[in-house]
Amino acid sequence: MSDQGLGASVARKEDRRFLLGKGRYTDDVTLPNQSYAVFVRSPHANAAIRSIDARQALAAPGVLAVLTGEDAAADDLGGIPCGWTITSKDGSKMVAPPHPALVKGKARHTGDPVAMVIAETRAQAKDAAQLVEVDYDPQPAVAHLNAAVANGAPQVWDEAPGNVCFDWHLGDAAATDAEFAKAERVVAIDLTNNRVAPNAIEPRAANGYYDDVEDRYTLYTTSQNPHLTRLLLAAYTLKVPEQKLRVVAPDVGGGFGSKIFHYAEELLVLWASKKVGHPVKWTSDRSEAFLSDAHGRDHVTHAELALTADGKFRALSVRTLANMGAYLSTFAPAIPTYLHATLLSGPYVIPAIYAEVKAIFTHTVPVDAVRGAGRPEATYLLERLVDKAARELGIDRVEIRRKNLIQPDQFPYQTPVALQYDVGDYPATLDMALQAIDYGKFAERKAESEQRGKLRGFGISTYIEACGIAPSALVGALGAGAGLYEAATVRVHPTGSVTVFTGSHSHGQGHETTFAQLVNERLGIPIENIEIVHGDTDRIPFGMGTYGSRSAAVGGSAIYKAVDKIVDKGKKIAAHLLEANVADVEFEDGKYRVAGTDREKTFGEVAFTAYVPHNYPIDTVEPGLEDSAFYDPKNFTFPGGCHLVEVEVDPETGVVEVVDVAIADDVGVIINPMIVDGQAHGGLAHGIGQALLEECVYDTEGQLLSGSFMSYTMPRAADLPSFKVGNHVTACTHNPTGIKGVGEVGAIGVPPAVINAVLDALAPLGVTHLDMPATPEKVWRAIQAAQGGAA
Amino acid sequence: MRNFEFHRPQSVADAVTLLKGNDAAKLLAGGQSLLPILKLDLAQPSDLVSLAKIPGLKEIRSEGGDRGDLVIGALVTHDEVASSPEVRQRIPGLAALAGGIGDAQIRNRGTIGGSLAHADPAADYPAAVLALGATIVTDRRSIAADDYFTGLFQTALGADEIITAVRFPVPERSAYAKFPHPASKYAVVGVMVAKTAGGVRVAVTGAGSKVFRLTALEQALTENFAWRAASAVEVPPGDLRTGGESSPEYLAHLVQVMAKRAIQACQ
Amino acid sequence: MATISLKVNEKSHVVDVEARTLLVELLREHLRLTGTHVGCDTSQCGACTVWVDGKSVKSCAMLAVEADGAAVTTIEGLSGNGKLHPMQTAFHTCHGLQCGFCTPGMVMRATELIQRNPNPTEDEVRHGLEGNLCRCTGYHNIVKAVLTAAETVRGGAQ
Structure with missing residues (x-):
């Protein structure tokens, strides 16, 4: 181990700029001729919008435009897509209602964006937003799961009777029933998993700029995955080809899941920028964030555990209602299903498991991933249930767990719920x-x-927990609309320093340090000479970003594989310089050495030779020392x-x-x-x-x-x-x-x-x-x- | 936030002139309650009249020697009250109360006069003022604490009247026990108990639409200053807030517990 | 518009602002000192903490016009010449920051805390940071950093 490689607690490289107040977050970016957007949001959870009168707002000082759902529709802006499709028990696809960036005719949760006011200053935009007159017709709303599934509940979507988005299941119902039928003991629990707000301390922000000379859009945004945002903008919402779009997620002040998703404001500032001829910046207030950032959790669950009299788990049965909110956020349907029910075996041997998950629409902010995403809900119900079982059976809480844990010699362990x-x-x-x-x-x-x-x-x-998300083929089969590999490019410079371009995004995780440590471990280069570039789609390869605890495991593996390619190419160059067979050259501690001899070339010498190829195997090896890898995980x-x-x-x-x-x-x-x-x-x-x-x-x-x-x-x-x-x-x-x-x-x-x-x-x-x-x-x-x- | 005219008069009289006849004008002291309200557009004053440049409002002094009243200027910050050797020595319960308002940054800006003029039903100072039998001194008169708080965010102050100081009689013992809201740090329930030669006074903040006294408990404690008396406290249900995060039953219970703890802290 | 003059990080400024301009807006938008952050609209989070005449205040709960004639210190001016103050150094060595967004306000408040209480207990540090929210660190390493910085500063004073 080098003093900067794996296992070294080196202080972070990125700290200095943050400590000196020189971080560059989205709201810190102010462009020439900057204008500012403020949203008019519905104060009602469910209301028809009879009319919007923007005349007074348009006449207010500094106002450049007031845009509504009608304008968005006229310009054919796409709705916000959901990136995961769940198939119900009966084989039908989930109900995926439209999710317009600005609503038209109807608002479905408090905070639903109704109009966008753009002015020369933020204060002017705020003043004018208060002058937009919206004539609402408030209607009965439903916010809570049990109320939403009750007879006669207000319906969020006509196409989703009973407010059901999907009714899904996982596991072997018959095997589970059979275990329960012969169970010596059954313990049941009813519980809720409370709805939480993500609350990264940096509120979301987006600054969109349309360059009419280059015909090109640039978006600065608080994102955990700028390439995903660009993909969705290109393919679904803005409908502009990728090469015309640059998405930059600069320093981002925490994500916790909430900055994974493609949000309406990201699309709208780009669209509005083209319309008003200015860059358009929107920065969320905290109270606005509570009404517009996706929330997390919100489950109501009934679960039963079948046990032997001496406390061995035999089967688990779970029925969960999951609140989706009024619209389907980017990954929402995956959270209570493939990130929840698949985790229900926990660390235990449970021979049979059956889970039913019904996803429900309500007149609330959409619910999606928040730190843990589905896995906290699974862990919570299982661990509460196990504790309850221990009490009811009179077994020590530690011992009942010890008795049922999967033992080290049982791996690889196949659970009854797919993993x-x-x-x-x-x-x-x-x-x-x-x-x-x-x-x-x-x-x-x-x-x-x-x-x-x-x-x-x-x-x-x-x-x-299951993380390191995720094997692309597997998630594709389960309904995902994207792959979940990660990408890295490793560029060795002529003097032997390195820049790594990663598709992962650091918003607190410290990648600028840990990824440099990974490279240091392999190449022996001091981390001071390794720069990690992330967050800018014009610079980094197409990668899937950071969430689900995936970056070190998946993004780090992509860097590892790219470094492998660098090392291998270097071997060929070193072999030439050392006049040896490639097979005899080994790489260790930053040096290429002919095995069993003291003949060696440093990595720096090889890098320099790659870029100054005077004495070089030019017929078989290209000049330069740069390579990329896409790593697709084999498993969670x-x-x-x-x-x-x-x-x-x-x-x-x-x-x-x-x-x-x-x-x-x-x-x-x-x-x-x-x-x-x-x-x-x-x-x-x-x-x-x-x-x-x-x-x-x-x-x-x-x-x-x-x-x-x-x-x-x-x-x-x-x-x-x-x-x-x-x-x-x-x-x-x-x-x-x-x-x-x-x-x-x-x-x-x-x-x-x-x-x-x-x-x-x-x-x-x-x-x-x-x-x-x-x-x-x-x-x-x-x-x-x-x-x-x-x- | 709507824009407004900003004034920084050099004297109380000038400040009064600016307020006179202008119902849409508001006074600004430390701004720790007012600024958040303005930012949420819950108030939209035409004029803000800052007291910051007026001399003489920032003093803490004892009047009439060791047994005299403690007088705290309207613009003295919570932090200055909390850390004042004079307050800590003479009315430690008041210093401790001030040291528990909001958080450190808020205590560096927020003032006693501002807090009392705002009269938030969940603020801490009203409990101290009422329990200690303080007097609110304004540009034109003195108002007894018992007459000062008139309702939810309502006081006896005239529209153009300015608090200049608060005069606290020094008790034999006093203490404040607070159950803070976990998010806002305002008092869900705060109980101040003060024991003076003339008897005991107990004031409750947070639980009602305004600060109020517990006269039955005061009588019991005047007879026998023992914490057990608190468990018999019956809070008149009409005095308790409804429709908030906390149920009236829980509030009534917290009043008992905080009263007990304040009495114990007095021992 | 009002004209105000103030010192920010030792430098004098004369600025025209609307009366309603918040101090944090003056710092971020007029003076482009973007190290001071805004994390809420109810003055709970403390990301906007700066010093006004040496005391930590929430610059989102103070008008710019109230700072007329004052000396303001922001994170950019805590230490000069790109050097780190012992508090900043301690945050670095103790890993007291992750995303960095709450950090400027946290550092400003923590520095005032140890100036006023040079030898705080862990409990005093935790309560002294009541006005600052962090979502990343769980405060564990922030508390450690503040205690470490206090020790460093005490050592240096001897």
């Missing part, structure tokens, strides 16, 4: 986490808490581990304090331990936030009650403890790096551990159930109800 796990060591991470939290002394700590009037609880979650990767949480509950107020968190993850081979730990910390905060604090609350009329940071609780520093993070590595068996991925482990693993800990704390009071978020009033009410109180 084949390649490798893992779940007992090892379980033991590691238990040791880190000093589980043996929990009773002492509980007694100490009790002396202070606090109820202490211990919570556990053993989890698995399967990080997993054990998350442990201790909480203290104040029984008087219901306040839950997380007092200790210890986790042991297996995320595969680690490039930079400091960065991997940082990713785990962030995911843990996200997961604890979902468990205790965060919820998008809609009222029955479809108004979002928690639409700002005044009412939607984001985790703060004082809400969290420091975290104990450990890793136990088993290398991924099917990619060249052995990396599995770490970005989502916290958000996936920890929420059930938190709730299990709260329920453990409250068990002596008779509380058996809570839904997330476990807010103080909810906890207090549960205590009152269990104690037979008035609440």
